[in-house]
Amino acid sequence: MTTLHPPAAAAPQPAPPPTRRDRRSWAGWGFLAPFVIVFALVFLAPIAYSLYLSLFRDRLIGGTTFVGLDNYAAALQDENFWASLGRVSLFLCVQVPVMLGIALLVALALDSGRLYGKSFFRISIFLPYAVPAVVATLMWGFMYGTRFGLVGDIDDAFGLSLPDPLSPGLVLASIGNIVTWEFVGYNMLIFYSALRVIPQSLYEAAEIDGAGQIRVITAIKLPAIRGALVIATIFSVIGSFQLFNEPSVLQKLAPNAITTDYTPNFYTYSLSFSGQQQNYSATVALVMGVITMVIAYVVQLRGMRKGA
Amino acid sequence: MTVTTTDASSGTASRRTPLVRTAPRLRSARRRPEAGRPRRSVLLTVLTALVLLYSLVPLLWLVISATKTQEGLSRSSGLWFDGDFALWDNITQTFTYHDGVFTRWLLNTVLYVVVGAGGATFLAVLGGYALAKFAFPGRRAVFAVVIGAVAVPGTALAVPTFLMFSNLGLTNTPWAVIIPSLISPFGLYLMWVFAGEAIPVELLEAARMDGASELRVFFQVALPLLAPGIVTVSLFTMVATWNNYFLPLIMIKDPDWYPLTLGLNSWNAQAATAGGQPVFHLVITGSLITIVPLIAAFLLLQKYWQSGLAAGSVKE
Numbered sequence: 001m002t003t004l005h006p007p008a009a010a011a012p013q014p015a016p017p018p019t020r021r022d023r024r025s026w027a028g029w030g031f032l033a034p035f036v037i038v039f040a041l042v043f044l045a046p047i048a049y050s051l052y053l054s055l056f057r058d059r060l061i062g063g064t065t066f067v068g069l070d071n072y073a074a075a076l077q078d079e080n081f082w083a084s085l086g087r088v089s090l091f092l093c094v095q096v097p098v099m100l101g102i103a104l105l106v107a108l109a110l111d112s113g114r115l116y117g118k119s120f121f122r123i124s125i126f127l128p129y130a131v132p133a134v135v136a137t138l139m140w141g142f143m144y145g146t147r148f149g150l151v152g153d154i155d156d157a158f159g160l161s162l163p164d165p166l167s168p169g170l171v172l173a174s175i176g177n178i179v180t181w182e183f184v185g186y187n188m189l190i191f192y193s194a195l196r197v198i199p200q201s202l203y204e205a206a207e208i209d210g211a212g213q214i215r216v217i218t219a220i221k222l223p224a225i226r227g228a229l230v231i232a233t234i235f236s237v238i239g240s241f242q243l244f245n246e247p248s249v250l251q252k253l254a255p256n257a258i259t260t261d262y263t264p265n266f267y268t269y270s271l272s273f274s275g276q277q278q279n280y281s282a283t284v285a286l287v288m289g290v291i292t293m294v295i296a297y298v299v300q301l302r303g304m305r306k307g308a
Numbered sequence: 309m310t311v312t313t314t315d316a317s318s319g320t321a322s323r324r325t326p327l328v329r330t331a332p333r334l335r336s337a338r339r340r341p342e343a344g345r346p347r348r349s350v351l352l353t354v355l356t357a358l359v360l361l362y363s364l365v366p367l368l369w370l371v372i373s374a375t376k377t378q379e380g381l382s383r384s385s386g387l388w389f390d391g392d393f394a395l396w397d398n399i400t401q402t403f404t405y406h407d408g409v410f411t412r413w414l415l416n417t418v419l420y421v422v423v424g425a426g427g428a429t430f431l432a433v434l435g436g437y438a439l440a441k442f443a444f445p446g447r448r449a450v451f452a453v454v455i456g457a458v459a460v461p462g463t464a465l466a467v468p469t470f471l472m473f474s475n476l477g478l479t480n481t482p483w484a485v486i487i488p489s490l491i492s493p494f495g496l497y498l499m500w501v502f503a504g505e506a507i508p509v510e511l512l513e514a515a516r517m518d519g520a521s522e523l524r525v526f527f528q529v530a531l532p533l534l535a536p537g538i539v540t541v542s543l544f545t546m547v548a549t550w551n552n553y554f555l556p557l558i559m560i561k562d563p564d565w566y567p568l569t570l571g572l573n574s575w576n577a578q579a580a581t582a583g584g585q586p587v588f589h590l591v592i593t594g595s596l597i598t599i600v601p602l603i604a605a606f607l608l609l610q611k612y613w614q615s616g617l618a619a620g621s622v623k624e
Contacts, residue, residue: 031442031526034435035435038490039457041487044453044457049471050465109355114348114353121357127363127603129547130547131603132569134553135572135599140366142592143366248553282468
């Protein structure tokens with residue numbers, strides 16, 4: 001079966017390895033070494049340093065002391081942390097299905113061959129991916145505003161008074177809209193690429209069986225791209241838990257709606273750069289990292305098991 | 309635009325006839341026979357057009373707003389032009405405001421992209437080639453660690469990376485942005501898959517028989533075959549670096565080393581503070597200038613990255 005593998009699940013099978021292993025095994029390491037060295041410096045070392053930091057606490061009096069797992073205990077009882085985690089979880093449960101659903105529908109429409117101007121659709125819907133999160137947020141933030149945005153225009157044109165998208169009650173949905181706008185096309189392209197490589201023979205078989213369009217989608221297309229669906233979900237889960245850029249930029253436009261502990265990342269950022277609590281910040285970040293990995297892993301297990 | 313008939317859908321077929329792969333794979337190959345093509349549907353086109361509108365209207369708003377003066381922005385409707393067409397004036401102002409600091413930010417961004425994204429692509433190509441074409445001890449372990457690291461939230465690393473770099477005296481220098489940009493796990497994965505498919509082992513063996521060194525085999529035999537994959541990885545690392553916000557936000561305090569994203573955000577923040585000069589028209593025009601190069605790159609190179617991305621999803 002042709003699918004997009006989730007990288008963590010199964011390393012792709014490369015071409016048959018060369019038969020002689022002596023001299024060349026070192027050549028292989030030679031090519032890989034630059035990546036590995038930089039990777040160790042910017043990924044492994046910070047994780048190790050984080051673990052180390054999380055075991056200490058910096059006090060005004062007495063300096064830095066070893067506190068064991070105290071920081072972890074504090075993080076698990078930290079209401080701000082749980083509130084921010086709840087916020088991104090809600091975000092995850094609503095925004096990710098909406099975004100992936102739209103992306104899947106568009107990908108299926110493109111793949112059906114029934115659209116006029118297919119390439120134009122494909123490239124145009126993908127374009128927002130090239131827009132930096134900062135610019136996307138500024139743009140949407142202005143459009144949300146009543147001053148020179150679109151919400152004000154719509155109000156004027158129809159004599160409405162729409163609720164303010166930047167009010168505390170709606171700002172999370174507004175952020176969800178920005179993120180959906182940025183990534184719908186990217187996910188669409190992943191699904192579309194996976195749909196393109198379904199073997200023609202499967203469709204021919206379905207045609208002989210007299211299967212309709214819907215049946216072809218549920219029985220052939222969706223199972224065939226399950227790998228792509230799972231990997232897109234995992235990336236979206238990770239993205240949701242890491243939410244930072246959009247709330248951080250939008251905060252300038254909606255200072256009352258977005259607090260400095262709005263998302264877990266925003267919270268760790270504020271702790272270490274405004275609060276000078278680097279040890280505790282490292283702890284919260286690690287706890288969040290573990291939660292993210294666990295959930296990504298669960299998604300992957302469930303996604304791969306179903307009917308496989 | 310050329311559409312080759314290279315069989316992108318079947319790895320086995322191309323392994324039998326490896327030389328087909330020497331031509332860069334353009335677009336995705338036509339899979340369906342022309343005769344059995346379904347009829348086009350107006351209804352489906354209209355429904356998909358709704359998503360298209362959703363994607364393009366904000367960009368249209370940005371283009372239109374960039375033609376307005378600060379006063380025009382609040383005076384006129386968001387989706388139509390104001391009386392004065394101030395685009396050229398806005399562009400001039402954007403580049404000259406505050407002694408041309410925007411130009412500086414633009415050059416900084418280019419520096420971060422060329423060295424950071426370029427370096428990331430180079431490391432990913434070398435590493436992907438090694439993983440795909442060499443058997444060496446620890447290969448799978450390396451891959452597992454790298455892919456596992458993708459799940460670690462970037463910001464979980466940011467604070468300790470900042471403290472580490474601060475101890476090394478690297479913060480507030482371009483290196484603080486460039487060094488972390490050099491690693492692209494996604495790029496490594498894509499290059500591994502791509503190199504596995506695009507480079508026939510026989511070709512490497514033949515070059516080695518002729519006495520070529522491993523470096524020479526890589527540069528003269530492997531590298532040309534990897535071109536579409538390299539374009540794809542460079543585009544995606546370029547987007548990541550060009551759009552980077554969080555990393556420079558924590559690493560760079562000196563506005564002289566800001567990339568465009570941080571600079572635009574600081575202009576926006578300046579407008580929001582009491583007594584600050586509101587320069588929303590410059591924020592908007594600057595935003596437009598920021599996205600034009602990337603959109604141009606994606607549009608011009610689409611035949612390459614779309615086939616490269618397709619290859620990433622073609623695994624059996």
